[in-house]
Amino acid sequence: MTPLEGKIHYGYCLLTYIHLSIVSIIVIGILILLLFGNVIGNIIMGFGIYTFLNYWVMILYLLRKREPYNLSSEIMTSMAKPGKVIIRPARPQDAPVGARLMFYAGVNYMRAFFGSTERQAITVLRRMFSLPGHMTSYTYAFVVEDGIDIVALFSGLNRRSLRASNRASWMYGPVWWIAAPIWQIPKMISAYYEFDKAVPPVLDEEYYILHLAVLPEKRGQGIGGQLMVFAENMAKSKGLKRMLLDVEIENEGARRFYKRLGFREAKFVTDKSYCKRFGIKGSIRMVKSIAIQKKNTNL
Numbered sequence: 001m002t003p004l005e006g007k008i009h010y011g012y013c014l015l016t017y018i019h020l021s022i023v024s025i026i027v028i029g030i031l032i033l034l035l036f037g038n039v040i041g042n043i044i045m046g047f048g049i050y051t052f053l054n055y056w057v058m059i060l061y062l063l064r065k066r067e068p069y070n071l072s073s074e075i076m077t078s079m080a081k082p083g084k085v086i087i088r089p090a091r092p093q094d095a096p097v098g099a100r101l102m103f104y105a106g107v108n109y110m111r112a113f114f115g116s117t118e119r120q121a122i123t124v125l126r127r128m129f130s131l132p133g134h135m136t137s138y139t140y141a142f143v144v145e146d147g148i149d150i151v152a153l154f155s156g157l158n159r160r161s162l163r164a165s166n167r168a169s170w171m172y173g174p175v176w177w178i179a180a181p182i183w184q185i186p187k188m189i190s191a192y193y194e195f196d197k198a199v200p201p202v203l204d205e206e207y208y209i210l211h212l213a214v215l216p217e218k219r220g221q222g223i224g225g226q227l228m229v230f231a232e233n234m235a236k237s238k239g240l241k242r243m244l245l246d247v248e249i250e251n252e253g254a255r256r257f258y259k260r261l262g263f264r265e266a267k268f269v270t271d272k273s274y275c276k277r278f279g280i281k282g283s284i285r286m287v288k289s290i291a292i293q294k295k296n297t298n299l
């Protein structure tokens, strides 16, 4: 068996195991209901059926043939120019470094969402990275390749993909406990609500940079700048008018970096409960208007 076949085999075993566990919960619920006829049987059976439906929705979602980014030849050519870094859509196999980069992109946020220590948070992110469609997945990420590994990453979403990624996160529902410790899940949900409530929304004509990071040893070499230019071209080719992102108030290096690229600081978010949840002084919504190009419907 090759390593890939081994992984697939392991994956199928895991899915079968989850499936059988869910079916067992339903059977136990039915048995309790038949034997004792009490409410506990109803609750267990209801939970089992809910989990069962979620599980199959997720499997069907994973099996859907999806090609989130069909890069135009214009963008592919700009990626191949000499002196420029190689940028490509992220893949599930990028998870080890991809997860680290997502962590660096928002250390305080990632700790609140995925685990109080760097190690815990990166472990959870690494498992989640290879599942498609949700916010910290490879699906909406682009990476910079350097030899055999990746050294930088950004995730960019428009309003539609942001909504789709939210839906995907909920759809995974009961299987998150495989990726994250069970006690972390309520924290993830409340952090998600806090973030969603506090930061300004993303509108139809906007492209939102959710994560951006370069490995520490590769910073200051122009890689981050090239990624942002790439992201801007991406947004333009989708016919969008503005680029957006949220940066921590205290991340002065990144604020300088974005300002140099033409972003302005549009709104300070300093809600008490938001700052407390993420252990920050607040964040800033930064915005950049971008020239309008003819819409490319291929993207």
Ligand SMILES: CC(C)(COP(=O)(O)OP(=O)(O)OC[C@H]1O[C@@H](n2cnc3c(N)ncnc32)[C@H](O)[C@@H]1OP(=O)(O)O)[C@@H](O)C(=O)NCCC(=O)NCCS
Pocket: 104, 105, 106, 212, 213, 214, 215, 218, 219, 220, 221, 222, 223, 224, 225, 226, 245, 246, 247, 248, 251, 252, 253, 254, 256, 257
């Ligand atoms: C911000 C970041 C993506 C910039 O990428 P980069 O490849 O270093 O950027 P470039 O080489 O194109 O430009 C360097 C600029 O980045 C800024 N910068 C911010 N943090 C930096 C760091 N740790 N090292 C070097 N430059 C940094 C500086 O302002 C620098 O500008 P200067 O030359 O005027 O001093 C990168 O530093 C990074 O990954 N930081 C940690 C993650 C982060 O803060 N992400 C943003 C979250 S919103």
